[in-house]
Amino acid sequence: MPSDSTSGTTSRPGFFARLKDRLNIGKDSAKSTGSKLGGALDWLVGRKLDEAMIDELETSLLAADVGVDAAEDIIRRVRRKAGNRSVASVDDARAILRESIREILEPRARPLVIPDTPRPFLILMVGVNGSGKTTTIGKLARRLRDQGLKVMLAAGDTYRAAAIEQLQVWGERNNVPVITQQAGADPAAVIYDAFEAARARGIDVLLADIAGRLQNKAHLMQELQKVVRIARRLDPTAPHEVMIVLDASLGQNAVSQALQFHAAIGLTGITMTKLDAGGKGGVLIALAEQLDVPVRFIGIGEQAADMDVFDAGEFAAALVGSAAAPPDSR
Secondary structure (H helix, E strand, O other), rough: EEOOOOOOOOOOHHHHHHHHHHHOOOOOOOOOOOOOOOOOHHHOOOOOOOOHHHHHHHHHHHHOOHHHHHHHHHHHHHHHOOOOOOOOHHHHHHHHHHHHHHHHHOOOOOOOOOOOOOEEEEEEEEEOOOOOHHHHHHHHHHHHHOOOOEEEEEEEEOOOHHHHHHHHHHHHHHHOOEEEEOOOOOHHHHHHHHHHHHHHOOOOOEEEEEEEEEEHHHHHHHHHHHHHHHHHOOOOOOOOOEEEEEHHOOOOHHHHHHHHHHHHOOOOEHHHHEEOOOOOOOOHHHHHOOOOOOOEEEOOOHHHHHHEEEEEHHHHHHHOOOOOOOHHHH
């Protein structure tokens, strides 16, 4: 049977409760990383939505890294849901905003599924240095291993020695093999060797860490394209997943990164990290508006339990500081 990443090692209610706390720290706090959306419509209670309120809502959305296009889409949905009626309560106001956001995110909330074939299933993990890519690979390796899959790691981010060492640490921690070469080696050669080794050892999933630099974008993208070409010599269907890891605290720059990588090699999945470190969360809505690529996972910390499968309803609720809608209302 296919392996579905929704069956992981974390407790979903606990994870999203922690996410809600991280995203809705009071905006007057010195430690604030809040989304600024928690009370974005609270002042609407007992009133009708007018242009002044729309302007204030738009400001709140932009402050939460939602972006102009996504903010306009949310406002259209809020207008439609509020209509000409007065909003009855704070819960009602937040439900309007929550459901408007959920509708945008829902089509992108598709979990990663590892099918029975092919083997090895090659996942290319891409993203710039500092995005949390290598840590995400370690967390994903643990999740897949706990599902009973045989996992191997490939240290293809060869231009940063620390990335190779960090991946080796995760390999030892998770008891999974790691294929490496010396620093500065050709990433495509590392992936080739790792794929051959994975095939020989009967590995189910090969997680390959590549692409950590953006100093020379043209060179990096050519390097990525070469990795894809080499993988397809070994398996015409490879890579089977191309997942980008994005740092939520970068805001709209994260959207720009995703668009560049997608244009070069075609992304099939997104993991958003660092929602606990200044990431306001709205950037995921901007991504959903601009890129038809599934959001697989979100992360709020360094530990394995700090990454979970993306759920549009739970995320929208955490973002606005409300309860999630019951299933029959979606």
